[in-house]
Amino acid sequence: MTLITSVRLRRILDSRGNPTVEADVLTESGGFGRAAAPSGASTGEYEAIELPPNEAISAARKHAVPRLVGEVHAGNQREVDGALRAADGTDSFSEIGANSAVAISMAAAKAGADVLGAPLYQHLGGTFRGDNFPIPLGNVVGGGEHAKDATHIQEFLAAPVGAPSVAEAVFANAEVHAKAADILDDRGISAAKGDEGAWAPAVDDAEAFDIMAEAVDAVADDRGFEIKFGLDMAGAELFEDGEYHYGDETKSTDEQIDYVAGLVDDYDLAYVEDPLDEDDYEGFAELTDRVGDKTLICGDDLFVTNVERLQEGIDTDAANSILIKPNQIGTLTDAFDAIELATEHGYDSVISHRSGETEDTTIAHLAVATDAPFIKTGTVQGERTAKLNELIRIAEDAV
Numbered sequence: 499m500t501l502i503t504s505v506r507l508r509r510i511l512d513s514r515g516n517p518t519v520e521a522d523v524l525t526e527s528g529g530f531g532r533a534a535a536p537s538g539a540s541t542g543e544y545e546a547i548e549l550p551p552n553e554a555i556s557a558a559r560k561h562a563v564p565r566l567v568g569e570v571h572a573g574n575q576r577e578v579d580g581a582l583r584a585a586d587g588t589d590s591f592s593e594i595g596a597n598s599a600v601a602i603s604m605a606a607a608k609a610g611a612d613v614l615g616a617p618l619y620q621h622l623g624g625t626f627r628g629d630n631f632p633i634p635l636g637n638v639v640g641g642g643e644h645a646k647d648a649t650h651i652q653e654f655l656a657a658p659v660g661a662p663s664v665a666e667a668v669f670a671n672a673e674v675h676a677k678a679a680d681i682l683d684d685r686g687i688s689a690a691k692g693d694e695g696a697w698a699p700a701v702d703d704a705e706a707f708d709i710m711a712e713a714v715d716a717v718a719d720d721r722g723f724e725i726k727f728g729l730d731m732a733g734a735e736l737f738e739d740g741e742y743h744y745g746d747e748t749k750s751t752d753e754q755i756d757y758v759a760g761l762v763d764d765y766d767l768a769y770v771e772d773p774l775d776e777d778d779y780e781g782f783a784e785l786t787d788r789v790g791d792k793t794l795i796c797g798d799d800l801f802v803t804n805v806e807r808l809q810e811g812i813d814t815d816a817a818n819s820i821l822i823k824p825n826q827i828g829t830l831t832d833a834f835d836a837i838e839l840a841t842e843h844g845y846d847s848v849i850s851h852r853s854g855e856t857e858d859t860t861i862a863h864l865a866v867a868t869d870a871p872f873i874k875t876g877t878v879q880g881e882r883t884a885k886l887n888e889l890i891r892i893a894e895d896a897v
């Protein structure tokens with residue numbers, strides 16, 4: 499029934515206006531799935547390789563499509579992803595591109611779900627999934643690699659930890675985003691938007707903390723549930739020649755650890771992603787030892803959704819949370835394996851978008867299917883709301 503009979507690949511636009519890979523997968527019994535690859539700007543050094551879409555498409559047509567069509571079943575994700583790995587032959591998908599691989603992997607999953615007539619989250623997670631929903635971490639203010647002349651810290655994220663439902667959480671994050679605009683306005687600060695729709699004002703990081711604290715408190719009061727905030731520091735982007743650079747100011751690794759530990763206490767941060775460089779397991783471990791009982795210390799560029807890098811983190815107590823980006827590793831199978839390993843060791847998984855996105859909603863389904871406690875997929879802007887609105891629909895059983 500789910501034998502793959504056709505794989506089509508094309509270039510479409512992503513939210514930055516760059517071309518990306520979209521895949522259509524068809525099965526013997528007429529099941530259809532379509533998915534597109536996202537793309538990062540602050541990419542980790544150890545991520546799977548994204549090729550220029552033209553190259554990724556022609557290489558996948560040559561090497562992968564013949565191993566899929568008439569050969570594997572869309573309903574058997576490990577078989578599909580195994581064929582993609584075999585077709586590529588490298589650890590990093592440098593032959594067919596992680597962008598082709600992830601688009602095909604996700605499209606096959608959707609085709610498998612279509613044959614069953616089941617929503618994707620149920621196909622991926624089984625019938626007992628769909629009652630628990632992730633808390634959405636929403637990017638409200640930011641800069642770094644996602645916006646010029648804005649904050650050094652890449653993302654200030656609203657975290658509606660007390661929201662009674664996923665819909666309430668999604669609406670609360672949008673309100674925090676709107677409240678931050680009001681506060682900026684009151685202070686006479688104009689702000690463009692960064693790649694993910696967050697405000698990108700030319701303020702220093704200290705002022706951004708102030709604005710976030712005020713915005714989340716105001717919306718929490720109004721809504722009547724707890725809203726905290728967190729950060730993606732994208733530490734690897736700040737780190738150069740052995741120091742962390744904040745414009746003209748620099749911090750040594752020890753100073754950076756003290757700084758982040760102080761921020762966790764001062765602002766009661768719910769979440770800190772990539773506080774340190776992507777090679778610094780030791781620094782991560784020290785910070786986790788100091789504040790890991792009060793906040794999530796999450797590895798993005800540190801782990802790159804890779805089970806070997808995650809295992810090293812587990813062995814060294816480097817963090818207590820992992821960011822999961824399917825395109826960082828290339829297939830849904832690999833992403834699932836990372837989530838399972840994380841869960842087994844008490845790490846919280848945060849399923850994540852990329853700064854370059856499409857209307858694809860796979861990550862919303864992945865989060866529900868795996869019972870992930872968090873999802874990071876923006877606050878406003880169509881390619882972000884596509885996932886947030888899909889979560890609301892899943893909660894209502896309306897997908």
Ligand SMILES: O=C(O)[C@@H](CO)OP(=O)(O)O
Pocket residue numbers: 537538539540541542653730732798850851852853854
């Ligand atoms: O660093 C991150 O977590 C992501 C998404 O917010 O950014 P990018 O996709 O640019 O790597």
Ligand SMILES: [Mg+2]
Pocket residue numbers: 730732771772798799
């Ligand atoms: Mg990150």
